[in-house]
Amino acid sequence: MIQTDRYSKSIVYFKNAGIVWTFLGLTAGLLNEMQMMFSVPGSDSPLSYGLLKAIAANMTIFGGFLSFFLAYALRILNAEGGKQKIDMIARVSFFLLQIGLGIGLVFIAAGYADGREYGEMNFHTDNMILLSIAIVLGLSIFNLNGQKLSAAAQFQLVTLSGMVVSFFLGNFGFPNSLITAVAPTSGIQDAVVQEYYRMAVLMFFVYLPLLTILYQAVPEKFGVEIQSQPAVRFQLLVSILFIPLAGAGALLYSVAPQTLQILGAYTSAALAVSVAAGTVNLHQSFKAAAGTASDGVVAAIRLGGTFLTLITVLQFVTRLPFAKHYLQYTAWNDADPFFTATTAGLIVLFVAAAMISSNGKNGPSGWVLAVLSTGVLLILPVTLIQGLLEGMAALGMTEDGAALKNPSWAAVSTVSSFVKGGTALQYVASLNGVILLAKLLIFVAFFPIMGSFFEEGDAALTAESKAA
Numbered sequence: 001m002i003q004t005d006r007y008s009k010s011i012v013y014f015k016n017a018g019i020v021w022t023f024l025g026l027t028a029g030l031l032n033e034m035q036m037m038f039s040v041p042g043s044d045s046p047l048s049y050g051l052l053k054a055i056a057a058n059m060t061i062f063g064g065f066l067s068f069f070l071a072y073a074l075r076i077l078n079a080e081g082g083k084q085k086i087d088m089i090a091r092v093s094f095f096l097l098q099i100g101l102g103i104g105l106v107f108i109a110a111g112y113a114d115g116r117e118y119g120e121m122n123f124h125t126d127n128m129i130l131l132s133i134a135i136v137l138g139l140s141i142f143n144l145n146g147q148k149l150s151a152a153a154q155f156q157l158v159t160l161s162g163m164v165v166s167f168f169l170g171n172f173g174f175p176n177s178l179i180t181a182v183a184p185t186s187g188i189q190d191a192v193v194q195e196y197y198r199m200a201v202l203m204f205f206v207y208l209p210l211l212t213i214l215y216q217a218v219p220e221k222f223g224v225e226i227q228s229q230p231a232v233r234f235q236l237l238v239s240i241l242f243i244p245l246a247g248a249g250a251l252l253y254s255v256a257p258q259t260l261q262i263l264g265a266y267t268s269a270a271l272a273v274s275v276a277a278g279t280v281n282l283h284q285s286f287k288a289a290a291g292t293a294s295d296g297v298v299a300a301i302r303l304g305g306t307f308l309t310l311i312t313v314l315q316f317v318t319r320l321p322f323a324k325h326y327l328q329y330t331a332w333n334d335a336d337p338f339f340t341a342t343t344a345g346l347i348v349l350f351v352a353a354a355m356i357s358s359n360g361k362n363g364p365s366g367w368v369l370a371v372l373s374t375g376v377l378l379i380l381p382v383t384l385i386q387g388l389l390e391g392m393a394a395l396g397m398t399e400d401g402a403a404l405k406n407p408s409w410a411a412v413s414t415v416s417s418f419v420k421g422g423t424a425l426q427y428v429a430s431l432n433g434v435i436l437l438a439k440l441l442i443f444v445a446f447f448p449i450m451g452s453f454f455e456e457g458d459a460a461l462t463a464e465s466k467a468a
Contacts, residue, residue, distance in 0.1 A: 007074035007139075010090035014071030015356045017098055019454050021063025022349065026443050028056035029342060033436055036413070037424040046109040054108055054120055057338040061118060061205050062129060063101050065341055065349070066163075069209035070097070070136050072352050073156050076216055080153050081143025093135035100128025112179055118170075118201045118337065123181040126171045133163045151226040152216035158236045159212055162204035162243070170197030188256055195335075196247035199268065202337040203243050203275075210308065210348040211278050217301055217351050218282055222289035231281045238274040246271045250335055252324050265321050268335070272315040279309040296369055297354045300347055303373050307344035311380060318384070326395065331413075331435070332387030339383075343376045346442060353453040368448045375441030382438065386431040389415045 035041075035049045042048060047055075074090055104121025107113070113120040121129075137160040144153055170193070173181030185193050215232070219225060226232060248256065248264025282305045315334040318327050333339060350369065393415040396405035406412050410423060417430035427433065 006078050007085050007087050007090050008078075010087050010094055011071045011074045011078075011356060013091065013094045014067045014074070015353060016454055017094070018064050018067035018071060018349070019353065019450050021059050021067060021101070022065075022346070023446060023450060025056050025058075025060030025064055025338075026342060026439075026446060028052055028059060029338070030439060030443055032056055033439060036432070037427045039423075046111075051109060051111075051113075054113065054118075055105055057118055058101065058105060058108070058121070060341050061201060061337055062097075065205060065209060065345065066129075066133070067094075067097065068349055068352050069159070069205075069212070070094075070132075071356055072209075072213050072216070073136055073140060073160065075356055076152055076156055076212075077140060077143045079216075080147060080150060081140075082147050083143050083145075085143070086139070089135060090139060093132045096128045096135070097132035100125040100132065104129070107179065118198065121171075122179050123171070123173060123175055124179070126167070130164065130167050130171075133160060133167065136160060137164060150216070150219070151229065151232045152212055152219075154232060154236060155208060155212040155215055158240065159204055159208040162200065162208065162240070166197060166200030166204050166243075169193070170200060188254075191251060191254070191256070192248060192260075195250040195264075196244055198250065198335055198337070199247035199271075200243050202335055202340065203239055203271070206337045206341050206345055207275050207308075208239065210304070210345055211275070211282075213348055213352045213355075214279075214282050214301060214305060217297070217355055218286050220355070221298055221301060222286045224285055224289045226281065227284040227288065228281050231277060235274050235278045235281075238271070242267050242271045242274070247335075249319055249324070250328070252321060252328065262321070265319060265324060269316050269319040272312045272319060272334075276309050276312040276316065279305050279312070283309070296366060297351055299366075300350045300354070300369055303369065304344065304347040304351060307347060307373075307376055307380075311340060311344050314380065314384060326391030327384075327387045328391075329394070330387035330390040331432070332384045342439075342442065343379055346446065347372060347376065350449060353449060357453045365448070368445050371441050372445035372449075375438045375445065378441070379435055379438035382431050382434045386416055386435065389431070 031047075032049065032052050035052065039049075043050070045051075070093065078085065100121075104125030107122045107125065108120060112122050137157075140153075140157055140160055144157065147153070149157070173183045175181045183190055183193070215226060245263055246268035248260045249266075249268030250264070252261045252265050254261065286301065286305075317323060318332060318334050327334070347369070350372070390412050393406050393412045394404075394409075397403070398405050406415070413432065414423070414426040414430055416432070417426040419425060419429040428436070
């Protein structure tokens with residue numbers, strides 16, 4: 001086995017794979033949106049609405065975000081790890097993740113899914129992805145052992161550990177054939193496990209990776225220390241303790257025990273506050289910087305932190321029972337990792353790609369970040385308003401209270417439309433059309449990000465290695 005001083009090759013591999021998977025996930029998400037209008041292809045297709053939605057989510061979360069995070073985690077180890085780096089082992093992690101995800105998506109398209117909304121691949125591919133994460137966790141423990149941990153390193157260790165535990169619990173099953181497995185739970189117990197897993201994916205695979213990136217980027221780009229180290233530890237502790245309970249918030253108004261419903265609702269709201277507290281800590285930290293030169297990466301750090309604060313404040317309010325009553329099954333799904341990842345999350349991935357590719361000094365033109373931010377700023381309030389309208393339409397009763405006023409979901413989803421006609425026309429001429437426009441802006445902005453950062457970084461990381 002060849003030992004090197006850096007994880008340079010693996011970082012570039014993971015980062016490039018993250019760009020490709022994110023692009024594919026955004027593309028699949030847009031096609032999924034089109035299916036809401038045209039219902040093509042139908043339910044018997046490997047790319048039907050339900051299957052394509054799962055494929056888009058898995059491409060983005062476990063392909064794009066996880067690859068980016070593992071690249072950035074290895075970059076943190078290059079900077080903070082005090083022991084020998086073994087790049088060959090990191091490359092094994094890379095190939096396990098990419099091969100496992102690729103095969104897993106084929107199984108989803110073929111109909112061999114285990115029923116989970118995220119990571120619903122077969123048990124072979126799930127185990128490959130789990131082993132990939134465990135390898136980077138092992139490297140992190142090895143390299144950071146005995147070191148004084150920065151805020152980013154603390155987030156990294158907790159995030160990787162949470163990924164391993166939640167991914168295992170969320171996808172655990174007993175094999176009943178060569179390619180399929182059956183979950184050990186059923187009924188309300190299975191619903192509890194699924195909602196725990198959804199919340200764990202949102203936190204451990206989206207929010208905490210994004211905060212890890214920002215907690216490392218802020219000191220590097222702004223030349224300041226993180227304002228409050230106790231707040232960092234408190235946020236991590238809250239995440240560990242609250243995530244198992246917070247998932248039950250999605251069971252509100254279900255047949256689950258009422259105590260569990262209420263506990264889950266308020267715990268999930270508190271969890272959103274903990275994420276917002278982390279972003280406030282970041283804001284206070286870079287405010288302390290004097291005369292920071294402004295560039296695309298600095299702007300992305302500020303915008304990424306701002307949007308994460310905004311979305312988590314909205315999540316706090318909309319997770320409370322009085323709001324959840326209207327919003328639980330509508331356009332605003334505050335516990336949807338795919339929605340968070342493809343909005344505010346993409347701005348932070350901009351930061352990660354820039355820091356990896358060119359040591360944080362360069363980036364795409366300013367218009368790219370402007371278009372991306374416009375899409376995110378547009379989609380957040382519009383989905384919330386559309387969700388409220390859908391919720392009220394779905395719960396509305398006839399004048400005599402004998403039946404639902406809108407028994408058809410098509411009538412509910414087009415409630416904001418201001419024209420009559422076919423489903424596609426009504427969909428476009430409504431707030432759904434504005435949401436589609438916002439998604440198109442986000443998609444368009446991602447093209448130059450790909451062009452600027454794909455395949456870059458090897459030379460920069462090699463030079464950095466020689467300097468070290």
